[in-house]
Amino acid sequence: MAERVRFWNRWPMVLWLAGVWVLLWGDVTVANVLAGLVLGCLLVMAMPMPKAGFEGRPWLPGIVNLVVRFLGDVVMASVQIAKKALSPGRPPRGAVIRVQLRSQSDLFLTVTAQLCSLVPGSIVVEAHRLAGLLYIHVFDVSDSGGIDGAREHSLEIEKRVLYAFATDAAIEAAGLPPRKRLLRRRRSTEVTS
Amino acid sequence: MSPLEWLASVCFILGCSLNLIAAIGALRFPDLLARMHAATKPQVLGLILTMAGLAASLGSSQLTWKLLIVVLFQFMTAPVSAHMVGRSGYRTGKVRDEDLVVDELTEDLRRVQQADTQPPTS
Numbered sequence: 001m002a003e004r005v006r007f008w009n010r011w012p013m014v015l016w017l018a019g020v021w022v023l024l025w026g027d028v029t030v031a032n033v034l035a036g037l038v039l040g041c042l043l044v045m046a047m048p049m050p051k052a053g054f055e056g057r058p059w060l061p062g063i064v065n066l067v068v069r070f071l072g073d074v075v076m077a078s079v080q081i082a083k084k085a086l087s088p089g090r091p092p093r094g095a096v097i098r099v100q101l102r103s104q105s106d107l108f109l110t111v112t113a114q115l116c117s118l119v120p121g122s123i124v125v126e127a128h129r130l131a132g133l134l135y136i137h138v139f140d141v142s143d144s145g146g147i148d149g150a151r152e153h154s155l156e157i158e159k160r161v162l163y164a165f166a167t168d169a170a171i172e173a174a175g176l177p178p179r180k181r182l183l184r185r186r187r188s189t190e191v192t193s
Numbered sequence: 194m195s196p197l198e199w200l201a202s203v204c205f206i207l208g209c210s211l212n213l214i215a216a217i218g219a220l221r222f223p224d225l226l227a228r229m230h231a232a233t234k235p236q237v238l239g240l241i242l243t244m245a246g247l248a249a250s251l252g253s254s255q256l257t258w259k260l261l262i263v264v265l266f267q268f269m270t271a272p273v274s275a276h277m278v279g280r281s282g283y284r285t286g287k288v289r290d291e292d293l294v295v296d297e298l299t300e301d302l303r304r305v306q307q308a309d310t311q312p313p314t315s
Contacts, residue, residue, distance in 0.1 A: 085218030
């Protein structure tokens with residue numbers, strides 16, 4: 001019985017797999033959707049994944065902020081690396097730093113690590129999930145505002161992830177100001193930030 | 194040329210240049226970890242631009258969705274592959290200390306090893 005409950009809880013995965021199936025075929029027909037759903041169910045049953053445990057509350061302003069800044073960061077990252085790759089002389093010196101994340105959740109650790117690897121200056125080399133530690137390779141220490149600047153940057157990404165997906169309790173546990181206050185403050189300090 | 198073709202051309206040229214730059218970076222950067230930066234960042238944006246160019250030039254909605262999946266999976270897999278290469282480089286001693294300003298991972302790994310080799314105190 002416990003198995004069955006767990007199976008029914010996997011419906012987001014089934015939906016995602018069905019969505020990919022429909023996208024791969026390229027058009028939304030009843031047959032495609034049904035085939036996708038059946039295949040998704042089969043895959044979920046045949047290859048069960050460990051539970052990631054999503055406990056959160058998606059918050060639209062936070063998600064918009066996360067996505068827009070992330071896309072901007074991706075462009076910046078490419079420009080930065082491109083400049084360094086083409087400029088003559090000795091390439092910059094990097095560093096590997098330890099970043100203690102504020103949240104305890106596996107999921108937010110994963111998302112933060114993924115995003116950190118795609119934005120300017122950083123790649124995650126090692127992650128320690130029990131301690132909530134990320135080891136990040138900084139591409140150019142002087143460009144990223146020193147070691148502390150790079151650490152700040154990674155924590156800033158985690159903050160955006162938390163504001164986009166975490167529950168209010170998780171945000172409070174991470175020692176961040178609640179969302180409501182964030183909105184109010186942003187309105188009053190729009191120009192400075 | 195129609196505006197759409199112009200857009201596609203610009204996307205193709207920018208995307209291909211970024212991929213070329215990624216290759217040059219991977220060749221020129223001195224150590225493994227710096228090379229991984231070149232392999233993840235300009236390469237991902239280059240692929241996005243190339244796919245956008247394809248979407249603009251083909252103009253068929255069926256293919257646009259497939260291109261979107263390509264980009265989505267690139268976003269998910271590029272950090273993972275960079276992480277795996279960096280991690281295995283660390284474990285096999287391919288990361289040279291002298292290339293790094295600070296290396297807190299090696300410090301921590303050494304500390305853990307020392308704690309392991311020392312007899313338990315309690």
